[in-house]
Structure formats: C-alpha cells, structure tokens
Amino acid sequence: MNLSDKKIAVIGLGYVGLPLAVEFGKKFPTVGFDINTVRIDQLQKGEDVTLEVENEYLKSVVVDNPMAINNRGLYCTSSIGDMSDCNVFIVTVPTPTDKYNRPVLTPLVKSSETVAAVLKKGDIVIYESTVYPGVTEDECVPVLEANSGLKYNEDFFVGYSPERINPGDKEHTVTKILKVTSGSTPEIADVVDAIYREVIIAGTHKAPSIKVAEAAKVIENSQRDINIAFVNELSKIFNRLGIDTLEVLEAAGTKWNFLPFKPGLVGGHCIGVDPYYLAQKAQEVGYHPEIILAGRRLNDGMGAYVATEVVKCMLKKDIAITSSKVLMLGITFKENCPDIRNSRAIDIINELKTYDIQVDVFDPWANEEEVKHEYGIDLITSFEALDKASYDGVVLGVAHNSYLELDIAGLRKENSVMYDVKGIWPKDQIDARL
Known part of the structure; x- marks a missing residue:
C-alpha cells in the first residue's frame, strides 16, 4: 500500500497527542494542532512541560514553519488553515465527565467542527479519544457531515484507534504499545492499519468494526478499575481484622494466576473516568450496570x-x-x-x-x-x-x-x-x- 501521499494532522497535543505526532513526524509530513497557544509556543521551542517527550527528541522532529515540512517533520500550530492540505486527521482530545459523572462530548464535537472546516473528498478522520461504543459514528460523523457538506463513506471516511498511553511511563511508550485499529469500510480499515504500522513497532490489531474498537478500549480501563476496587475493599476488611493487606496480597501472589493489583487511589483521566462512559451507554439501552458502578463508588x-x-x-x-x-x-x-x-x-x-x-x-x-x-x-x-x-x-x-x-x-x-x-x-x- 502506497502511503507516500499522506499528510497527517494531529488535533490535541497533550499527553496522548504529542508523543503520537512526534512519531508520525518522523515518517510523514505532520501538522500538530492545539487551541492552547501557550502550549504551541512551548512546543515550537522544543519544550514539553508534560515530560512525555524529551526536549532534544522533540527538537529533532519539530520544524519552525509549515513550508519546512517535506517528506517528514512536525509543525505545531493553533491555526486551522495550516491543516488545509492534510488528508488524515487524528483527534486526540480529552473525554471528561461532568460533576454528575456524565460523559462530556464537547471537546470531541468542537474538534470535529475544526476538522470539518478543512475536510475534503477522500480524507480520513481517525478518533483516538476514549468513548462508549457508537460515539464515533453516531455523534462525531454527523458533526463532520453538517459542517463540511460532505457525505460519510462517500466523500470522507473515519477510523477509530484508541489511545493506550500510560503517562509518565518511559518503558511502555506509544510505539511499544500494540495498537487497535478500525475503519468505516474494509478498505479504509486497511489504510488506517497501514498508517499506524508505519510508527507502532509493537504491531497492530485490526478490529472488525469501529464499535468493537471503541468497546475494547473502554473495557480495558473498566476492568482495571474493578480489580483495584476489589483490593480496596479487601484493604477495608483486613484493616478491621488487624491483618496487613500487602502481606496478604504478597502471599496470594505466589499462585501463578493471581492478579497483582494493589489498593490505592484511582484517579487520572482514564481509569477513574472511562467506566462512567460505558455505564452511560448501558443505561441508555435499558441496562443498569451493577459491578461497574459499584467499583466506581468504592474507588471514589x-x-x-x-x-x-x-x-x-x-x-x-x-x-x-x-x-x-x-x-x-x-x-x-x-x-x-x-x-x-x-x-x-x-x-x-x-x-x-x-x-x-x-x-x-x-x-x-x-x-x-x-x-x-x-x-x-x-x-x-x-x-x-x-x-x-x-x-x-x-x-x-x-x-x-x-x-x-x-x-x-x-x-x-x-x-x-x-x-x-x-x-x-x-x-x-x-x-x-x-
């Protein structure tokens, strides 16, 4: 598959987007877009305050003007027009919850509007943000269509490839984590998979549909949340019994199939948030999730x-x-x-x-x-x-x-x-x- 004509735009240059944009910038002409102008100024100077990318490594990829991007390189910008000649758009914005733990899709909607402003026939939009099954096609695609005047799967296409970044982890970096990919048609799924295979040395797994890929991501963090909730509950029980929880877990861990989770605080932008996305969708279809929400209550x-x-x-x-x-x-x-x-x-x-x-x-x-x-x-x-x-x-x-x-x-x-x-x-x- 010939990918030489691909120019990539990464929308959102935070903990997820920047490491990805840097890696793509080594292989493709790449534009990194973020509405935070302070962040853009820092990145153009080769400074990453999130510490996800070493400054020297960042400087080796970043170019100082859009015309300097030839076959490869990363140009960081807050101007939508700088993405006008890109044909692959990768959205890596946050998906938070509100004070009632309900999903907030505003960042996804706004970034979809941004992409739609420069979307052209034949372009591909790939979402990486963690969502419940159906968000990409039911929520994001209509925004792209309404704001671009183009028709889904005729004029433009979409993909979904969930991020698996672990902030602060210098061993499991973006290229070393196997990537799940998907596309809105079988042909586009192949293209999306091929694009990621150019930078992900750990390999890829092509899911049969976008909804499968969305569901796979949201249950990864939900599973971890529930496992931590279990050992947190054990900690409460053993505290009343006068038993040291970590000593119990160490003893139990001598069995080959005992899962090595420890009690603690569950925060961050993923594990403490994503289960609410799955719970919301479950309730929309008439099912009240008991274990997922019980784990969330305990951990919170x-x-x-x-x-x-x-x-x-x-x-x-x-x-x-x-x-x-x-x-x-x-x-x-x-x-x-x-x-x-x-x-x-x-x-x-x-x-x-x-x-x-x-x-x-x-x-x-x-x-x-x-x-x-x-x-x-x-x-x-x-x-x-x-x-x-x-x-x-x-x-x-x-x-x-x-x-x-x-x-x-x-x-x-x-x-x-x-x-x-x-x-x-x-x-x-x-x-x-x-």
Missing part, C-alpha cells in the same frame, strides 16, 4: 476513607485534631508524572480539612500554577521549603521515587502519625498503610 470513596483512618490514628496518639497540621505528599494522579487531572489525592486533602486540620501539600513533580488554578492550593515544590518537624501527621499519597529518599523522621513531630497509601515505606517506620 477511598480518599475520604484514608483521611478518616489518619484521623483515627491521630486520636489514638491523643493528638488534638482541630489544631493539628498534616503534610500531604503528592498531588499528581500517579507517580513520577506531572499530570494532576482527576487526582484523587485532593479527596484526602479536602476530607482532612473538614476536621479543621491544616494541610500542606508537597509535590516536586506538579506545576504550582496549575495546582493553584485547579484546586486552589498553594503547592510546596521543594523539600527546603517545608516546615520540617512541625507535622502531626504525614500522608504519602503518591509514590514518587524522590519520596523514597526523604528523611522521614525529619518531617514529623515525635508523636506524629505516618500513613502510607502506596506501601513504599518500611513498615517499621509508619503507623499504618492502606
């Missing part, structure tokens, strides 16, 4: 549970709760990553504050301005800035590698509480762990 309540356990530990040590001070270690949604989207560490912080506890938050990975904007918290980003030895409690909520090097004793009062959500500190140096 873990922050408040941890805070309550910390307070119990403080009470056992006769610490005056309302005049106490607690240090929260970590505000990102996962370790060694600056991403704070849907971080559930905030649930611990907010619950502790309901007891009139003063909470300091220390996270060297997070961005101060972003944390202030998103959560209203004045973040501490350096160990030197901490009010050392003043804390009645220390809660480790995120397993950043740098926290392993902290002087634990130097952070706490003599009679303070140490609570380890992630189970990374020595058991004899803490009071409790999840």
Whole structure:
C-alpha cells in the first residue's frame, strides 16, 4: 500500500497527542494542532512541560514553519488553515465527565467542527479519544457531515484507534504499545492499519468494526478499575481484622494466576473516568450496570476513607485534631508524572480539612500554577521549603521515587502519625498503610 501521499494532522497535543505526532513526524509530513497557544509556543521551542517527550527528541522532529515540512517533520500550530492540505486527521482530545459523572462530548464535537472546516473528498478522520461504543459514528460523523457538506463513506471516511498511553511511563511508550485499529469500510480499515504500522513497532490489531474498537478500549480501563476496587475493599476488611493487606496480597501472589493489583487511589483521566462512559451507554439501552458502578463508588470513596483512618490514628496518639497540621505528599494522579487531572489525592486533602486540620501539600513533580488554578492550593515544590518537624501527621499519597529518599523522621513531630497509601515505606517506620 502506497502511503507516500499522506499528510497527517494531529488535533490535541497533550499527553496522548504529542508523543503520537512526534512519531508520525518522523515518517510523514505532520501538522500538530492545539487551541492552547501557550502550549504551541512551548512546543515550537522544543519544550514539553508534560515530560512525555524529551526536549532534544522533540527538537529533532519539530520544524519552525509549515513550508519546512517535506517528506517528514512536525509543525505545531493553533491555526486551522495550516491543516488545509492534510488528508488524515487524528483527534486526540480529552473525554471528561461532568460533576454528575456524565460523559462530556464537547471537546470531541468542537474538534470535529475544526476538522470539518478543512475536510475534503477522500480524507480520513481517525478518533483516538476514549468513548462508549457508537460515539464515533453516531455523534462525531454527523458533526463532520453538517459542517463540511460532505457525505460519510462517500466523500470522507473515519477510523477509530484508541489511545493506550500510560503517562509518565518511559518503558511502555506509544510505539511499544500494540495498537487497535478500525475503519468505516474494509478498505479504509486497511489504510488506517497501514498508517499506524508505519510508527507502532509493537504491531497492530485490526478490529472488525469501529464499535468493537471503541468497546475494547473502554473495557480495558473498566476492568482495571474493578480489580483495584476489589483490593480496596479487601484493604477495608483486613484493616478491621488487624491483618496487613500487602502481606496478604504478597502471599496470594505466589499462585501463578493471581492478579497483582494493589489498593490505592484511582484517579487520572482514564481509569477513574472511562467506566462512567460505558455505564452511560448501558443505561441508555435499558441496562443498569451493577459491578461497574459499584467499583466506581468504592474507588471514589477511598480518599475520604484514608483521611478518616489518619484521623483515627491521630486520636489514638491523643493528638488534638482541630489544631493539628498534616503534610500531604503528592498531588499528581500517579507517580513520577506531572499530570494532576482527576487526582484523587485532593479527596484526602479536602476530607482532612473538614476536621479543621491544616494541610500542606508537597509535590516536586506538579506545576504550582496549575495546582493553584485547579484546586486552589498553594503547592510546596521543594523539600527546603517545608516546615520540617512541625507535622502531626504525614500522608504519602503518591509514590514518587524522590519520596523514597526523604528523611522521614525529619518531617514529623515525635508523636506524629505516618500513613502510607502506596506501601513504599518500611513498615517499621509508619503507623499504618492502606
């Protein structure tokens, strides 16, 4: 199959879109589009604040003007017109939920309108955003048709290839994760698959339909969510029984087919969100999903549970709760990553504050301005800035590698509480762990 005439546009240059655009830019003339002009300016200078792409690697692919793209190269822009001669459009925008946990398709609709403005006969639009089955063809395609005047599967075509990026993971990068692909016709499915095979060294799996590919993605994260909910419930049970959960899991893990999940906070833009998309679609067709929503409820309540356990530990040590001070270690949604989207560490912080506890938050990975904007918290980003030895409690909520090097004793009062959500500190140096 000859792909030499393909010029690719990647819409959305965040944690998912940028690594993909960079890889495509090594093989194809590629335009990266984002409405965030600050982000575009940073990328054009070869700076990625998400830390997903090393700056030197980024600089080796990025070109400084659209005319500099020949057979390959990536030009980043916030101008829709710069995509006018592209013929493959890949949409990688977020798919969030609202405060009632209902799917919000606005980013997908807006990006579809953007693509439609430059859509031409013969073009292909590929969606990577995680959705429930049917969104691509039932929600996005009508937007493309209405705003372009073109007809689906006659004038233009679509595909769906769900993202599988794991933010902060330097081992399982985009090219090393097998890619599921699909297309709106058998012929287009072959083209979409061939395009991705040019950059995905792990290979591809061509799904028989777009809806199958959509469903496959949404159940990947739903399955993980349910498994974590199970061990979180075990943690609650074993805590009442006076048994160490991690020791139980270690013993059970000696069996070859026992799944190695651990208790913890479930946040981020995928696992804590995607099950609600599947649940929404299930309810639309008359089925109320019990296990999926039960897992979500349990995981969403873990922050408040941890805070309550910390307070119990403080009470056992006769610490005056309302005049106490607690240090929260970590505000990102996962370790060694600056991403704070849907971080559930905030649930611990907010619950502790309901007891009139003063909470300091220390996270060297997070961005101060972003944390202030998103959560209203004045973040501490350096160990030197901490009010050392003043804390009645220390809660480790995120397993950043740098926290392993902290002087634990130097952070706490003599009679303070140490609570380890992630189970990374020595058991004899803490009071409790999840």
